[in-house]
Amino acid sequence: MNKITNNTPMQDFSLYFDLGFHHILDWNGYDHILFVIALCGIYTLKDWKKVLVLITAFTIGHSITLAFSVLNIVHFNKQIIEFLIPVTILITAVINILSKKTKPKSLNLKYILALAFGFIHGMGFSNYLKSLLGKSTNIVSELFAFNIGLEVGQVIIVIATLILAFILVSIVKIRLWDWTFFLSSAIFGISFIMAAERLPALL
Numbered sequence: 001m002n003k004i005t006n007n008t009p010m011q012d013f014s015l016y017f018d019l020g021f022h023h024i025l026d027w028n029g030y031d032h033i034l035f036v037i038a039l040c041g042i043y044t045l046k047d048w049k050k051v052l053v054l055i056t057a058f059t060i061g062h063s064i065t066l067a068f069s070v071l072n073i074v075h076f077n078k079q080i081i082e083f084l085i086p087v088t089i090l091i092t093a094v095i096n097i098l099s100k101k102t103k104p105k106s107l108n109l110k111y112i113l114a115l116a117f118g119f120i121h122g123m124g125f126s127n128y129l130k131s132l133l134g135k136s137t138n139i140v141s142e143l144f145a146f147n148i149g150l151e152v153g154q155v156i157i158v159i160a161t162l163i164l165a166f167i168l169v170s171i172v173k174i175r176l177w178d179w180t181f182f183l184s185s186a187i188f189g190i191s192f193i194m195a196a197e198r199l200p201a202l203l
Contacts, residue, residue, distance in 0.1 A: 013145040016132075020149025023128055025156065031085050031194060032121060036157045038092040038187045039114060042099050042180045044165045054114045055158060061118020062125060063147055069126035070133065070143050079201040081123045086194035088117040089187060096184035100177055125150065 024032050039058060040051045068074040095110065129146050133139060168174045 012142060016142045016145035017149040017152075019129075019132060020146035021153045022149075023125070023146075024150050024153035031089065031191075032124070033157055034187050034191060035085070035089045035092060035117065035121065036154055037161050038089055038096060038184065040158050040161050041093075041165075041183045041187070042096050042176075043162065044169055044176065045162045048162065051158060051162065053111055055154065057111045057114035058118040058121070059151060059154070061115040061120075062122030062150075063118075065119045065122030066125045066129070066147060067122075067143060069123055070129055070139060076123050078127055079198070081120060081127070083195060083198040083202055084120050085124050086191040086198065088120055089191035090195060092117070093184040093188035093191060096180055097188070099180070 023029070024036075027033070036055075036058075039054050043051050065074065069076070092113070095113070125146075129143070133142060165176070165179060168179050169176050
């Protein structure tokens, strides 16, 4: 897709906001969706503060590397990043499955991992954004709009996941651990297949 020219600043903001919003919610590239779901998959609505901490860490991470990459401050191997993204999902799913045996202090470790994994996902986002920018001279404002679009889409995923968990646990009366195990196991399986499919590109 080529950048649309002769737009007003507000039109450009709207355009790149929309691109970011739809990019993270696009099921054709569902790896980012899976990660966000896995990140908050062990929580319900009452745990919104813990989820806020984790999502903030992820947001900080991917915002930094998205900006650094688009501004050509850092460079990376695209194939490695595409492989590492499902690996981050896989690891997060495993942590969820093991969470039954961990202590509350493990939130600190999850925060660090969310930040680190955010760095990786930000590089993945930048691949898409770079293909849109072309020779644009207004990169900063478009980067900002794209990132805001990502965040709004991310919030929708989080809210939907927490509401679903609330319905299943509080209304249907499924045990939270059963929901966590089912969801995380399914995500583990999908991410394992994704990683396996992308591994040959590194060899």
